[in-house]
Amino acid sequence: AQLDTLDIIVLAVLLIGTAAYFTKGTYWGIVKDPYASSYAAANGNKPGKTRNIIEKMEESGKNVVVFYGSQTGTAEDYASRLAKEGKARFGLETMVADLEDYDYENLDNFPEDKIAMFVLATYGEGEPTDNAVDFYEFINGDDVSFANGGDPPLGNLKFVAFGLGNNTYEHYNSMVRNVSKALEKLGATRIGAAGEGDDGAGTMEEDFLAWKDPMWTELAEKMGLEEREAVYEPVFGITEREGLTKDSPEVYLGEPNKMHLEGTSKGPYNAHNPYIAPIAESKELFTVKDRNCLHMEIDISGSNLTYTTGDHIAVWPTNAGKEVDRFLNVLGLISKRDSVISVKALDATAKVPFPTPTTYDAIARYHMEICAPVSRQFIATLAPFAPTEEAKAEMGKLGSDKDYFHEKMTNKYVNIAQALESVCSSAKWSDIPFSAFIEGLNKVQPRYYSISSSSHVQKDKISITAVVESMEIPGRADALKGVTTNYLLALKQKQHGDPHPDPHGLTYEITGPRNKYDGVHVPVHVRHSNFKLPSDPAKPIIMVGPGTGVAPFRGFVQERAARAKAGENVGKTILFFGCRKSTEDYLYADEWKQYQEDLGDNFQLITAFSREGAQKVYVQHRLQEHAKEVDELLKQKAYFYVCGDAANMAREVNTVLAKIMSEQRGIPESKAEEIVKGMRSANQYQEDVW
Ligand code: FAD
Structure with a gap:
């Protein structure tokens, strides 16, 4: 039997709708910034405002735009790092732009003295990330046409490009390769090599660092830029809100958006708006003591969430109390953990990645990936703010010496707070502007799980099968604990009667902000996939x-x-x-x-x-x-x-x-x-x- 016509249509639609579903975890994730629409209004690209990038740059006085095509936030992070470096080292007026926020018909009006940078992740089968699909289709279109109809249309456009890919896939870094080729074909000039980062070899960060230095040198030469003593300029302003306490109703304690804060949460639930779902049942699947695998049944009845067999569910984690404490402690913020702050973007093109007013505790617990591996560039950025001269020198060395950094940091799998502690634990790192962390750490990413139940059998209950991440690290006392899976393990322990679960000494704010997750709830949303059974069950x-x-x-x-x-x-x-x-x-x-x-x-x-x-x-x-x-x-x-x-x-x-x-x-x-x-x-x- 052939695929029947309906199958082909269904598959084609799924393929178009969810392009690039087969990929590795690192590039996998939320469709876009969960706060982009809810908070954009206060912080930059206001809905209903211009989709004209040239106008946007003009009105905000920018001469460099760093576009990103990102799925899990890594490309977005690199884009903002490039923007910051351009500003700090060369005084460039930079902005970061989500590819999806602009139109490209007028790219032929891009001024000759400005620069466009592209940081582009590729999906497993060579597809663009969700937010880059329109741009990619536009510039690769057979009849791509621009406002002026010049020949070549993009003769004025100067660009640089970096790609994020994985060499274990056939179409390695095809996004950056194809975009670069398409732009050049249209007459644009690339400055520097098109960089290629390889997650498959685990060298993404180093590939990025190795690419950007010669790129800046060439850019400086071509554009006549003068390098200055790098100065750190915060992107976000932090204001302490004296009149507010953590009990004030308008203060966000981890609630993802306004509706959640006001207790009026409603659907549609998606990557911008998680559903706080009850966990109906949970159990251990392994029979050994030292490893855990969880089976959980998540109740979605009444939520309007739906799934079909083969879809994924996204789980929004909470950081472990131990790591939140460590982070706040090393920064000297323990006594201020519940102080209320407002965070404002100082630059019209930047976005605050979480809702405010909020507290330091809530930011560290619910909004920032404080447990993730630390980047060498971030260490270099923080060096000037070290508490002692000795620590400053050590941070400088770590930031500039790749092998040394590898030995001291990468090999030990440390997170940012552990890194700072290991450099200097006798004094607090309180001189680091808090903005640096908002800029330098990723916002919390939901983790995806392949749904292990059938929607045909239990349409209102989604089950997951998750192995709890725990990794022994040679030369380190404590094991590396996965953020989400250990949080889920704690939820399971709570469900089985432990009022204060602490798997492996990790405690969690298990009842969530304002006890809103009490009764064993977890924030989730569903992402539809094209991993599907044949529509005809008779097929083998x-x-x-x-x-x-x-x-x-x-x-x-x-x-x-x-x-x-x-x-x-x-x-x-x-x-x-x-x-x-x-x-x-x-x-x-x-x-x-x-x-x-x-x-x-x-x-x-x-x-x-x-x-x-x-x-x-x-x-x-x-x-x-x-x-x-x-x-x-x-x-x-x-x-x-x-x-x-x-x-x-x-x-x-x-x-x-x-x-x-x-x-x-x-x-x-x-x-x-x-x-x-x-x-x-x-x-x-x-x-x-x-
Ligand atoms: P994390 O904290 O995210 O850590 C994960 C890994 O990152 C660690 O093991 C370590 O290698 C590295 N890491 C973390 N911190 C550091 C550090 N400081 N330094 C160096 N390295 C570090 N998993 C399942 O168990 N079941 C499923 O059905 C399933 N389905 C999936 C489906 C999809 C589409 C995808 C993309 C993933 C799926 N996963 C599944 C994996 C799952 O999403 C999570 O990645 C996994 O559970 C680990 O999450 P975590 O938050 O516990 O660990």
């Missing part, structure tokens, strides 16, 4: 999902079992699952038995327990062992799904599949690889990887 499916990669497949199998039970014709359903030991981390071991009863011989669960035999066995090996059957089913147009680890497993499965086809069909491997590629573009081969 093959699923490969080791570890938590099994999450969406629990949903898939749950759905097919329910359909079979209801008498529908359900096709062959094969699941390859792998874990360490059948007695430790075999997820949903009991449930599969029930599904087996419902689906009968049509369900086949093939397991790989890597630590049970003399040799490690993984799902890829099992796939190979079942080569004949797999190939037969693929010939019958079975859908093939892979979920879980992007870096190794998913790539290997792809390779093994091509090998299987080549062997079984007696065709060259290159031909088999072409077939696999074809399956991917026809959505017969789908990935949900991170």
